[in-house]
Amino acid sequence: MIEKNISKYNKLFSEYTELRVQENRNCSISVVNGDIMGNNKSSESGVSARVYKKGVWGFSSNPTISDETVKDVIQAATENALYLNDRERKNKEPLPKTIGTAEKDFMTDKQRKTQKEMIDFLKKVDDHIEKTYSDLTARTTMYRCLEMEKALLTSEGSHSYSMIPRSIIYIVMSLVKDGQPFELYEVHGGFGQFEDIFDKPDDIFEKLQIQYDHLKKKSEGVYAKAGVADCIFAPDLAGILSHEAIGHTVEADIVLGGSVAADYLNKQVANPNLTMVDFAHTALGQMCPIPVFVDDEGTKAEDAVLIENGILKTFMHNKESAQHFGVKPTGNARAYTYSDEPIIRMRNTAIVPGKEKLDDMIASIDDGYYLMQASNGQADSTSEFMFGIVKGYEIKNGKLGRAIKDTTISGVAFDMLKTISMISDDMVWSCGGMCGKKQLIPVGMGGPAVKCKVNIGGK
Amino acid sequence: MKTDRELVKYCIDRMMAKGAQKAQCYLKFNKKHELNVDAGEMTLLRTTFDTSLMLKAIINDQKGVLKLNKKDTESIDKAVDQVIELAQSSLPDTANDIAEKQPPKEFTAGRENPDLDLMYDRLHDFVLYEKDHYPKTVIEQAIIDFTQSNILIQNSNGVDFAGNRGVYSFSVMFTSKEGEKASSFNYSGCSMKEIDKSLHEFASVDALLKQSGEQIHTSAFPGKMVCDVIITPDCLSSFIHYITAYLSDYSLISGSSIYKDKLNEKIAHEMFTLHSSPRSPEMAKNYFFTTDGYEAQNMTIIDKGILRSFLLSQYGAKKTGKPKAVNSGGCYILEPGTASFNEMVSSIDKGLLLCRFSGGNPSDNGDFSGVAKNSYVIENGKIEKPVAETMVSGNIAEIIQNIVNISKERIDYGSAMYPWMQVKGITVSGK
Numbered sequence: 085m086i087e088k089n090i091s092k093y094n095k096l097f098s099e100y101t102e103l104r105v106q107e108n109r110n111c112s113i114s115v116v117n118g119d120i121m122g123n124n125k126s127s128e129s130g131v132s133a134r135v136y137k138k139g140v141w142g143f144s145s146n147p148t149i150s151d152e153t154v155k156d157v158i159q160a161a162t163e164n165a166l167y168l169n170d171r172e173r174k175n176k177e178p179l180p181k182t183i184g185t186a187e188k189d190f191m192t193d194k195q196r197k198t199q200k201e202m203i204d205f206l207k208k209v210d211d212h213i214e215k216t217y218s219d220l221t222a223r224t225t226m227y228r229c230l231e232m233e234k235a236l237l238t239s240e241g242s243h244s245y246s247m248i249p250r251s252i253i254y255i256v257m258s259l260v261k262d263g264q265p266f267e268l269y270e271v272h273g274g275f276g277q278f279e280d281i282f283d284k285p286d287d288i289f290e291k292l293q294i295q296y297d298h299l300k301k302k303s304e305g306v307y308a309k310a311g312v313a314d315c316i317f318a319p320d321l322a323g324i325l326s327h328e329a330i331g332h333t334v335e336a337d338i339v340l341g342g343s344v345a346a347d348y349l350n351k352q353v354a355n356p357n358l359t360m361v362d363f364a365h366t367a368l369g370q371m372c373p374i375p376v377f378v379d380d381e382g383t384k385a386e387d388a389v390l391i392e393n394g395i396l397k398t399f400m401h402n403k404e405s406a407q408h409f410g411v412k413p414t415g416n417a418r419a420y421t422y423s424d425e426p427i428i429r430m431r432n433t434a435i436v437p438g439k440e441k442l443d444d445m446i447a448s449i450d451d452g453y454y455l456m457q458a459s460n461g462q463a464d465s466t467s468e469f470m471f472g473i474v475k476g477y478e479i480k481n482g483k484l485g486r487a488i489k490d491t492t493i494s495g496v497a498f499d500m501l502k503t504i505s506m507i508s509d510d511m512v513w514s515c516g517g518m519c520g521k522k523q524l525i526p527v528g529m530g531g532p533a534v535k536c537k538v539n540i541g542g543k
Numbered sequence: 544m545k546t547d548r549e550l551v552k553y554c555i556d557r558m559m560a561k562g563a564q565k566a567q568c569y570l571k572f573n574k575k576h577e578l579n580v581d582a583g584e585m586t587l588l589r590t591t592f593d594t595s596l597m598l599k600a601i602i603n604d605q606k607g608v609l610k611l612n613k614k615d616t617e618s619i620d621k622a623v624d625q626v627i628e629l630a631q632s633s634l635p636d637t638a639n640d641i642a643e644k645q646p647p648k649e650f651t652a653g654r655e656n657p658d659l660d661l662m663y664d665r666l667h668d669f670v671l672y673e674k675d676h677y678p679k680t681v682i683e684q685a686i687i688d689f690t691q692s693n694i695l696i697q698n699s700n701g702v703d704f705a706g707n708r709g710v711y712s713f714s715v716m717f718t719s720k721e722g723e724k725a726s727s728f729n730y731s732g733c734s735m736k737e738i739d740k741s742l743h744e745f746a747s748v749d750a751l752l753k754q755s756g757e758q759i760h761t762s763a764f765p766g767k768m769v770c771d772v773i774i775t776p777d778c779l780s781s782f783i784h785y786i787t788a789y790l791s792d793y794s795l796i797s798g799s800s801i802y803k804d805k806l807n808e809k810i811a812h813e814m815f816t817l818h819s820s821p822r823s824p825e826m827a828k829n830y831f832f833t834t835d836g837y838e839a840q841n842m843t844i845i846d847k848g849i850l851r852s853f854l855l856s857q858y859g860a861k862k863t864g865k866p867k868a869v870n871s872g873g874c875y876i877l878e879p880g881t882a883s884f885n886e887m888v889s890s891i892d893k894g895l896l897l898c899r900f901s902g903g904n905p906s907d908n909g910d911f912s913g914v915a916k917n918s919y920v921i922e923n924g925k926i927e928k929p930v931a932e933t934m935v936s937g938n939i940a941e942i943i944q945n946i947v948n949i950s951k952e953r954i955d956y957g958s959a960m961y962p963w964m965q966v967k968g969i970t971v972s973g974k
């Protein structure tokens with residue numbers, strides 16, 4: 085636990101300064117074919133300061149949190165900023181002033197589980213898989229928990245405290261059919277701590293059956309036919325599309341680094357029914373998986389409406405890029421650990437639900453695919469994207485058909501968005517992965533299902 | 544105040560006193576100086592100090608691992624109690640163990656402190672060079688850092704190693720723009736003991752910057768065909784990563800590896816010899832011992848096509864009954880061939896120069912597919928237009944069997960050394 089209020093240090097600031105005390109706590113348990121392969125806990129905490137001087141930054145961090153080290157990191161960050169300013173002489177204007185305050189502690193109020201209780205929970209899930217699905221050749225059950233606890237103070241008067249937890253159980257099932265291995269994973273959990281999310285192992289058993297059924301169908305599945313096809317992206321996939329293929333291209337630092345989106349501002353980039361938002365903390369009246377109330381520059385976090393009715397409306401900003409583009413910062417500056425500086429990151433990126441029903445969307449396709457889950461996704465400054473698809477089905481004459489084997493889809497996102505013709509009325513969030521940039525960070529992504537045209541790789 | 548060595552010994556003694564039957568402690572201290580360029584401008588100077596203390600306790604074959612970044616006695620005493628509780632909470636697994644006693648050793652490589660002014664000058668000059676020579680290209684981010692690491696590892700069997708290393712690293716990511724058209728981003732970088740030349744002269748930096756401007760205007764690969772592909776050293780690192788993943792703990796323990804029964808069998812073309820050389824003087828970013836407590840040695844993983852070693856840790860070896868590797872992998876060196884890169888290009892009537900692969904991890908059976916980025920069509924023995932929206936697919940196991948040639952030229956990344964590799968049987972499809 086860290087001290088929630090660090091206001092006493094404000095007298096140490098001589099320049100624009102952000103002071104952050106942070107602790108990241110991780111818990112990790114891996115059960116592979118019944119054996120406890122990993123049983124780890126970690127804690128990483130410390131203090132950092134970032135100082136701005138006329139267009140350049142200095143940063144310093146120390147793992148020891150004390151009055152002395154706070155003074156040391158502020159001094160070292162200030163000296164670093166002065167060193168760079170002395171050489172660069174950019175003479176830029178002061179950054180836009182923002183003041184955000186919040187105290188958000190999402191620590192569970194339930195009795196905390198011991199490590200043994202969590203291992204027992206996973207072992208029961210693993211035992212059930214072994215007993216129920218005897219034809220599996222391998223099974224892995226993993227628990228990963230991340231608690232990010234931050235206290236921030238800025239020279240402009242922002243002060244905030246947050247403790248944001250995320251708890252995930254990943255289950256991987258493998259089997260061999262006709263000499264060929266097949267694998268399928270599923271992610272359970274999200275925002276919150278183990279005690280808030282996972283009550284009884286039995287709650288997961290029903291979902292295991294669904295996962296196993298999909299795997300069996302996949303092992304008997306067919307290769308998708310290569311070429312451009314009408315497809316329905318399930319919400320999981322629509323979320324990755326929003327994050328990877330669109331989201332990254334409209335982060336202002338990527339825009340300044342040459343993203344193709346630089347020239348699309350206020351232009352039609354998608355179907356007029358499509359709106360995409362990077363939500364700060366609340367979407368459609370519900371808490372998002374990774375809520376951000378005040379970012380790590382002390383800016384009050386607000387939603388960034390990226391695409392509104394098909395028109396690209398804004399980029400995601402930190403203070404510096406907001407100043408460059410002459411807009412208001414919306415709180416996208418986030419740091420992963422205490423020793424990381426804040427950089428522009430997404431928070432909870434999603435297409436806003438439409439009015440269609442998923443069943444009607446499937447019924448509207450004579451020959452196409454329902455693509456449900458990606459193994460990974462990569463995108464480019466050109467918005468060209470590639471996703472590995474590990475779960476999907478044919479759509480024939482308006483109905484789901486055979487499962488498809490692993491394949492790849494690709495395209496140019498800003499072209500593909502224009503092909504979106506139907507958007508479902510539901511909303512599903514996921515936050516199982518980490519987004520990689522200079523630093524890792526947990527993000528939320530989600531949305532409804534969308535109907536579009538996309539290039540599918542086939543065999 | 545304890546010295547670091549005394550502190551590590553204290554951790555071992557305390558874990559044993561609290562009930563551990565076997566204990567290991569790993570302490571790492573990093574001091575990093577880092578300069579950043581963002582969107583073509585020098586923006587940030589960072590100085591960070593990191594401590595990482597990892598405790599491992601085994602009780603009745605039950606293992607617990609706890610990591611923290613504190614060195615004070617109160618934090619350590621609390622951590623020892625926690626790691627004992629973790630071990631007691633676990634289930635027995637006879638594969639859990641610590642390294643056997645080896646002679647104590649201390650290792651040192653690289654300089655102790657950075658030349659910060661030289662780091663600044665090199666990066667400053669790089670920005671000017673890039674703007675001057677490649678005006679269409681924007682540096683999205685460039686980072687130069689110097690990291691001084693001091694590592695200690697001890698265990699209750701008497702293992703006692705110390706390692707000290709200082710290394711510079713440079714990375715750059717960039718995109719080119721002309722009007723509304725943009726190239727795919729690309730990146731390069733390397734690790735080095737000294738920054739004794741301009742940054743663009745290291746590894747593939749200058750070559751890739753030059754290519755970036757050419758890649759603004761692209762066209763799709765014409766049609767679909769199975770053809771020869773030359774994989775560049777930058778791209779080859781992805782494929783080496785995929786191959787070595789099949790030789791590592793998770794893949795072999797879960798039984799999904801395509802190579803699980805292939806030790807001492809031919810899995811690749813005889814031109815393919817892959818070393819893992821963490822102790823090689825050629826590697827600026829080396830390591831001295833493994834995190835499970837063994838002194839690292841250089842090894843040949845695949846020798847003239849024959850699989851000579853898996854990349855199994857002590858745990859993975861005990862779990863699978865297969866031999867333990869003599870290091871933790873990485874620091875890969877692929878032996879050069881005899882052909883020149885130009886000769887390889889000349890030999891291809893129609894094919895692809897694959898410069899970056901954007902794809903997912905291969906399936907368990909080795910099948911892969913993804914997008915060819917920053918890549919070029921080869922026609923009539925010449926590198927022609929850069930391509931976009933072009934997919935490549937094949938099988939990892941087949942790639943290293945279907946080698947046509949390996950270049951005599953190699954790129955030194957300071958943490959790996961790779962040549963160009965010409966392979967047949969890859970499916971390339973455009974529009």
